[in-house]
Amino acid sequence: MADLKVLFATPEVAPLIKTGGLADVSGALPAALRAIGVDVRVLVPGYNQVTEQLEHHQVVATFDDLPGFPSSRLLSGTMAHGVPLLVLDCPSLYQREGGPYQNTHGHDWADNALRFGLLSKVAAVLGSKASPLTWHPDLVQCNDWQTGLTPAYLHFAPDAVPSVIAIHNMAFQGIFPPAMVQKLDLPPACFSIDGVEYYGNMSFLKAGLFYANHITTVSPNYAKEIQLKELGFGLQGLLATRSDHLTGILNGIDADEWNPATDPHLVQQYSSANMSGKSANKTALQSKMGLNIQPDIPLLGVVSRFTHQKGLDLLLEVAPLLTELPVQLAMLGTGDAHMQKTARDLSHLHPGKIGVVIGFSEELSHQIEAGADMFVMPSRFEPCGLNQMYSQRYGTPPIVHATGGLVDSVVDCTAATLKDGSASGFMFDGMTAENLYATIQRAVSHYRDKNKWEILCKNCMAKNFSWKNSAEAYLAVYLKVLGR
Ligand code: ADP
Ligand code: GLC
Numbered sequence: 001m002a003d004l005k006v007l008f009a010t011p012e013v014a015p016l017i018k019t020g021g022l023a024d025v026s027g028a029l030p031a032a033l034r035a036i037g038v039d040v041r042v043l044v045p046g047y048n049q050v051t052e053q054l055e056h057h058q059v060v061a062t063f064d065d066l067p068g069f070p071s072s073r074l075l076s077g078t079m080a081h082g083v084p085l086l087v088l089d090c091p092s093l094y095q096r097e098g099g100p101y102q103n104t105h106g107h108d109w110a111d112n113a114l115r116f117g118l119l120s121k122v123a124a125v126l127g128s129k130a131s132p133l134t135w136h137p138d139l140v141q142c143n144d145w146q147t148g149l150t151p152a153y154l155h156f157a158p159d160a161v162p163s164v165i166a167i168h169n170m171a172f173q174g175i176f177p178p179a180m181v182q183k184l185d186l187p188p189a190c191f192s193i194d195g196v197e198y199y200g201n202m203s204f205l206k207a208g209l210f211y212a213n214h215i216t217t218v219s220p221n222y223a224k225e226i227q228l229k230e231l232g233f234g235l236q237g238l239l240a241t242r243s244d245h246l247t248g249i250l251n252g253i254d255a256d257e258w259n260p261a262t263d264p265h266l267v268q269q270y271s272s273a274n275m276s277g278k279s280a281n282k283t284a285l286q287s288k289m290g291l292n293i294q295p296d297i298p299l300l301g302v303v304s305r306f307t308h309q310k311g312l313d314l315l316l317e318v319a320p321l322l323t324e325l326p327v328q329l330a331m332l333g334t335g336d337a338h339m340q341k342t343a344r345d346l347s348h349l350h351p352g353k354i355g356v357v358i359g360f361s362e363e364l365s366h367q368i369e370a371g372a373d374m375f376v377m378p379s380r381f382e383p384c385g386l387n388q389m390y391s392q393r394y395g396t397p398p399i400v401h402a403t404g405g406l407v408d409s410v411v412d413c414t415a416a417t418l419k420d421g422s423a424s425g426f427m428f429d430g431m432t433a434e435n436l437y438a439t440i441q442r443a444v445s446h447y448r449d450k451n452k453w454e455i456l457c458k459n460c461m462a463k464n465f466s467w468k469n470s471a472e473a474y475l476a477v478y479l480k481v482l483g484r
Contacts, residue, residue: 004478005039007086007137009123011116011146012100013042015080017049019099020305021251021386022143022168025218028254029474030083032467038475041135043126045119046075046089047100054087061132063125067185069118074133088122101146113176116146116204117184124153128160137161139478145174148208149184152196155211156187162213162481167205169383170226170233171309174204199234209238213481215246216474218384219405223248231381231404247477250408251384252467258369258390260461265366270395272461275454278370278395285371288364289330289355290347298447299328300440301372301396303365303387306335306343311378311401316342317433318440319354327444329354330372332364369394374426374443378436382406388425392460398425399443401436409465413446413456424460 012018014027030040044050054077061074072090079085088094093115098104101112109115120142125131127140127150142150142165154160181191181202191197196207209215217223225231227240239246256262260278261271267284270277279295286293300322304310316339322329331343331354340358347356357364369375375391375398384405388398397413400406410425417423426446428439447453 004037004475004482005135005137005139006033006041006478007043007123007126007140008040008143009043009119009140009147009150010143011045011119013044013079013085016044016053017047017100019101021384024254024386025166025168025251026143027079027081028252028467029471031079031081032252032471033474034083035468036471036475038471038478041084041086041137042079043086043088043119043123045094045100045115046087046091047094048096050087051075051089051095054085057087060086063122066118066121066125068183069114069121072118072122074122086126088119090118093118112174113180113184113204116174117149117180120147120149120204121153121185123147123150124157124160127154127163128157130157138482139164141166141474142208142212144168145172145203145205145208148174148204148206149186149196150208151211151213152186152190152207156190163211164214164216164477164481165208165212167209167215167217167226167383169309170205170231170235171381173198173206173233175201176204178202206235206238209235209242213245214477215239215242216477217246217248219250219408220248221407222383222404225381225404247473249470249473249477250405251386251389252470253386253389253393253465255393255466258366258393260370260394263366263370265363266370270370272395272458275395275457281367281371282373283371285330285367286328286355288367289357290351291328291330291355292352294328297326297328298373298444299330299371300399301368301375301391302329302331302333302377303368303375304331304333304335304377306333306339308336309380309382311380311431311436312336312339314378314431314433314436315376316346318437319346320350321437322440323350323353325441325444327440330368331356332359332361332368334358334360369396372396373447374399374440376440377401377406378428378431379403379406380431385409389465392424392463393465395457395461397443397456397460399436399439400425400427401431402427402429413443418452418455421459423456424463
């Protein structure tokens with residue numbers, strides 16, 4: 001496959017800049033594709049966090065006359081795992097204090113249309129005859145709305161390569177006023193129902209879904225769900241008509257980064273063959289989170305954005321009831337201010353039983369995956385979800401709502417699935433506090449049977465969520481699109 005070249009355009013890539021799972025995917029998938037012979041290069045905006053970490057870069061192109069956009073440059077570098085990186089340097093758009101999408105007060109940057117319009121535009125230039133680089137991709141892989149205009153620009157460019165867009169989350173769409181169509185140098189005719197128009201505005205995501213040669217999303221089950229009204233965010237009709245060009249591919253996980261046998265963040269490493277180290281991690285976590293040191297009480301872990309999507313409101317509703325059970329709760333996350341306050345208040349009301357850290361901590365997220373007995377992820381919707389896969393790898397069965405990629409990656413524990421060795425967690429249908437509570441109770445009662453629990457943990461650890469399978473599925477899509 002040495003002759004297949006793919007430009008991977010993304011708004012975030014771990015470990016350089018991360019707000020969520022998209023960064024993990026952008027860090028790992030290109031490396032997995034390279035491992036099977038695809039020449040992938042990653043294009044990412046030059047935010048402060050990225051340029052500060054970029055060593056020995058070279059300027060490989062300048063763009064002084066892209067209509068509607070300020071001048072920009074392309075810097076080339078290499079990621080730690082060897083994947084070549086192209087950084088889109090445009091200080092007036094990307095060099096600022098704050099996150100990739102929002103300022104330090106949590107408000108979207110007012111010029112996001114321009115910021116991600118430029119990212120989309122440059123990706124398209126690199127995929128067209130106008131590219132200043134000597135490296136010419138055969139295909140551009142886009143990710144989410146921030147690169148949604150790339151397929152549109154490619155569609156209108158002469159002799160451009162095809163594009164694939166991966167949907168990581170339909171909830172974020174990049175909706176802007178219609179005037180942006182002209183400002184972003186798109187042909188006025190594309191502002192139509194058969195184009196970028198979305199309920200009177202323009203939508204970056206819709207542009208991607210309409211013009212891309214193929215659409216992927218991050219789990220087979222989510223691929224079905226987004227063709228229905230409930231989770232289609234108004235784009236279900238378009239997706240259903242494009243269903244022949246829509247493929248769900250379950251994300252993998254970085255098996256080196258998330259490996260309890262080598263994880264440097266753990267007080268003691270462990271493996272499926274020798275689980276003894278897990279209890280030392282539990283004690284360390286209890287101590288770090290201000291929980292009572294009790295080895296036998298089931299400890300529930302949470303690492304999440306505190307949002308409606310993740311169902312954290314439901315968990316916080318159930319949390320006071322949980323304090324009456326013999327369980328502890330360790331939560332790490334940031335997000336909705338009201339949810340953060342509720343979580344903090346709960347930890348003050350129930351010291352020793354509920355521990356909460358508001359913030360983003362890679363280290364603590366690993367320690368929770370390892371130290372908890374169960375991982376709670378009651379997402380209302382979840383395109384794929386990574387934490388439930390990390391937790392299984394750490395022998396920490398997840399408790400999940402039956403939605404999206406959670407259905408594709410967790411097998412509910414029943415007599416039958418315990419018997420056939422597939423059980424790996426606990427799943428509930430119906431997004432209610434009662435159902436979540438009942439499922440936590442069900443998990444706790446299984447926990448009391450030590451033999452059964454050990455089997456369940458080992459089933460989890462035996463699962464293969466490697467990126468290799470997913471990379472092969474992406475490659476199959478690329479070959480189909482290219483007619484090879
Ligand atoms: P999403 O991208 O929707 O937030 P995913 O499950 O796909 O959900 O990915 C979330 C990623 O972000 C995981 O790698 C998870 O460990 C990480 N993460 C989320 N919140 C935090 C946090 N507060 N601290 C550290 N890592 C976090
Ligand atoms: C999004 C989704 C999440 C998915 C991640 C990576 O952030 O919310 O479910 O795992 O993208 O694809």
